[in-house]
Amino acid sequence: MSSSRLEILNDGGLRHDARRPYELRSTSFSLGTHPTADGSSTVTQGLTSVSVTVFGPREPKQRAGVTHDRASIVVEVGVALWAGTGAQRRTRGDKRLMEVGAAIRQTFEPVIMTQLYPRSEIFINVQVISADGGILPSSINATTLALIDAGISLLDYVTSVSIGLHLTQPLLDLSAPEENDLPTLVVASLPGSGKITLAQMETRLHVDRFEEMLLLGVEAG
């Protein structure tokens, strides 16, 4: 079955994996999965599985990374070779991965109370163990849990979900085939305050639909 032939939403209102539009995939969260890290978690959403380890706050490895009044956040993203992201192997320096890393850093910079940990570094390592769409939202969810696990002070926890749009119908938590075919929006929000720390989209979309999707994303988070 080629993805061009995939029916995103069939007439029975079911998606290709038999979910309804607003249903998430089966999700499991586990904490403390990594014994040597200060905090760690594994989040599985469908066939996407992301493991995050957090080290710190600690002395920065590199002097350049020191900020005198707050902690700096360093994010590293790696994809396991068997993760199934298709033919291309993602190595550490890969631009896409750097972008995911940057998105995670930007999401958490305003949420982590960095001013409590001056001159230190919080190191977040994201490992994608298997990929089936929604790497970024899963990583953000996993990072939140790992940060909690590490006992780092947060303003609120962050939840994230991807939203796609098929014609006029928004879909939640996209799998890889859906992600290929649809305009995708990733929203990370703070459920406590209802604030949004990340809204990322790479395709063009109509403004009216955007609002609908954004609201839905916040609610889904």
Added chain:
Amino acid sequence: MRDFITILNPVLPSQSHHSSALLCNRPTPRDKPQTAFTGPPWQLQRPPGRVVKAAPPDHHPQAHQGRSAPVADKVPQEDGEGKGPQLERYVRDDIACGFEECQLCADFPGFKPVLPKRGYTLHTKFAAKEGHWLVIDTNVVLHQMDLLSALPLALPIIIPSTTIRETRHRSLPLHNRLQQLVQDEERKVWVWWNEESRDTATFQEEREEGKEGPNDRNDRAIRKTLQYYSEHLLSSAARPPQLVLLTDDKRNRELAHADGMLAVSTRDYVDGLDPKEREKLVDLVVGGVDEIEPGERRGRRLYDEYLPMDVLTAGVKTGRLYQGHFNASQYNYLEGTVRVPSLDKPVLLVGRQAMNRSVDGDVVLFEVVDGLIRAEALKDDDVEDDEGTGVDDKEKQKLAEEKMDVEDETKRKPKDVQPTGRVVGVIKRNWRAYVCHLDRSSLSAAALTSLSQQTVFATPLSRTLPRIRLRTRQAPQLIDQKILVTIDSWSPNSKYPDGHFVRALGKVESKEAEQESLLLEYEVPYRPFGRAILDCLPKEGETWKVPPKSADSLEWRDREDLRDLIVCSIDPPNCQDIDDALHARPLPNGNIEAGVHIADVSHFVHPANPMDSEAASRGTTVYLVDKRIDMLPHLLGTSLCSLRPYVERLAFSVIWELTPDGEIVKERFVKSVISSNEAFTYEAAQVRKDNKSLNDPLTNSIRLLNSLAIKLKEGRMRAGALSLSSPELKIHLDSAESAEPIDVEQKELRETNSLVEEFMLLANISVARKIQEVFPATAVLRRHAAPPKTNFEALNDLLVKRKGLELDVSSNGALARSLDACVDPERPEFNTLVRIMATRCMLSAEYFCSGSVSKEAYGHYGLASPIYTHFTSPIRRYADVLAHRQLAAAINYTSLHPSLQSKAHVDRILNNVNKRNRLAQMAGRASVEFYVGLALKSRNGGKTRADAFVIRTFRNGLAVFVSSLGLEGLITFSKDTHTFDPENYSIAIPSPKGDVAVAVFDKVVVEITVEKDANTQRGKVKMVLVEPVSSVGL
């Protein structure tokens, strides 16, 4: 290390029922009915023999609606042969069964009480009191679609999603027809999502002899559906209907029988139906199990097998093979052409072997063969005896006669030789249902009375198609009927394609049958509007009125009140869908304010509702001589939107300030309310304008408009606009009831025609500029590309040799001037003839999306405008509706619907509209032709003499054009006594007084008769030369 814990969705604290789900970390017993608010059942269902990569059981986080649907397990599905990414699939417990009495499924989303308690009972084999339901498999859909759509409405059918999915992969057109069937509210068709339901989800089984094939798996999935239903129904009905599996697969039936299910082949099922239904359906059954396998078919191979797909793709890649649409020739049934962009000339395919089973419209792959292959070898053995039919010699001769040797001209000079090719593969068949007649010659005398099944031939109406062989039991009834036949297959062993009968349209030459066959032949959607579409109309119906003006009224929001303007409409007589009205008044500064008011269709037709999609698929209103097939429901077209006089109507106005010389000073676009003062016909407006005694404001505004129109036209002509010509005829129908003809006359053009035209052009151009400016990527525009110079070569050669004239085709202005110079002082009609012939050399205008064409190519060649669109007839053209929406968004009246911002979407819609337009024009022309034929027949004994021009010469005949009837005809000479001079386009015809030369552009007199073709029952115009020399007996 901490304990391994499972965290549940920490969010959405408001949704209290989640708390119960929090603890639900244990499997729910499977037999417990799943209702909407229990926790998710986590019982893993593993495909046997494979390790499932499954998440630990946990809560399923629920989003949004707060309705915890019982989503169940996920099952990773392998893609193909274990390579490629895994796909996840969930199985659900909330799939509705559609049974009207079902107590278990009634609350599930999407439940509709479709399947009745009492099944279908009118069947001899399945005559149980509680009746039966049918379950169909994929092959039935793929091969018996015509049968399915003809089955009785009361017969409940369950379609498993496996069938739908497989159909979608195999054939999109059939999938669309299946969708129509499912959506038809009068039918009792229910889709069971068997793959998605926990109870019927099916996995590929590992067997001893290896993996289960996908076909076996699908068959098993469908059988499982039957099994499930029979168990499921017992829970809510004591005596549920029987379930019958309809399949043509013998093995599938056997397996079903082994499991105690009922299964039947289509042929047996139809045979067992109530005699009345059976009669209707029996011919629709295609082949079925009794058919001889293709390999066993007797007879020798007539055509080459197509090459295997991989050879074909490799051939295309290396450039050895070419791909293109096959166009069969109108003149010669054994010849066709394919146009390929990489070759500058179309490639000729001559003869059956070279055409190798391609049918007009197919996408074929072919190789270019050097030299000309002539069709001599195959020409004479038209129908073989072993196919049970014989064509008498007379017919053969006639067919040969009909074949005009169009190649002759091209063979003349070596440099003109067209490349020839041979089809080696077919990429895509574009077969549809064709209107046919039974070929009388294919019926033996005994067959005329026999009711047994027999093989007959059907001759399609269109000359470009081969005859189709079909099996029928009702040959005697069908003989005088027009029938619809589809092609099913064409094996290399058979000279003709095999098809099956779809339905009868009616008696040949009856109005209804002719009309319907015309609509079918040109694919005009003519079904009445469905309920969903009519529901989109305003509830008030005919009584809808513009509400009184008030600040909070929706209709009046941002609308200008133009009710006081003196507005009138000018249209052809009996026009009901008035979409434009005009006004003009002098301004104090000496300029003139002129306005075009177009019916505000977009106020009623909202984007993406059923009415809009229907209009988009119809594309245009089709005008036939005696019928109009509307694009929008009658209520809108002729009442609510129509700018009738003396009532208030919503309009979209374009208002200009023009100098008296027709220069635009200012233009603005506004939604408005107008009240038309009068609806004129062209004639009435002309009379009113010319009546010097009248001096009222309305008359004056017409005069003002007229003076501006003259200026505008001058400006346009200066810019190089062409005035082209194509004969427009008017058909007089005697009366509505008899509709017996009739007379034909050419349409008269008045000054007021030009008045309306100029303002419509001006409005279209202004709107085009505006929407292109605001939406540079997706504006709906219309263009007319400049024709390539080579198109005029043939015509110019004719003109130079015959008349010593030449057309200058360097630009549209130059062409317009040289067309004006093409006059023959003795024969005023000559100029019109040249214009008609020049028009045929041009390309046709088309709609396009501004973003998909470079800006230089926007121009309209014929109108000499750099940009153009259609805005002025939204009632009858869909492109105008889109332009209205874009203009409304451009002036910030509404926001633009997202679909109109997607280039791909606009492109797709416009492609369809272009196609519909083309077909609608052809249908209109064919309808005129039919009536011209009737008129000719009724005129003095069926014989008409008329002046005609020779427009083309062939080796064995002439093509003439009768301008008074807009009719083109062929005159063939079967005896070889004439001499053909291809250099000078002339034929010397022997007569008692010596040879008389007839050449292109000569005026001749022809006698026109309509005769009935004995085989096809098709009325055919036949022409015979009368002057300067009689061709009778030649």
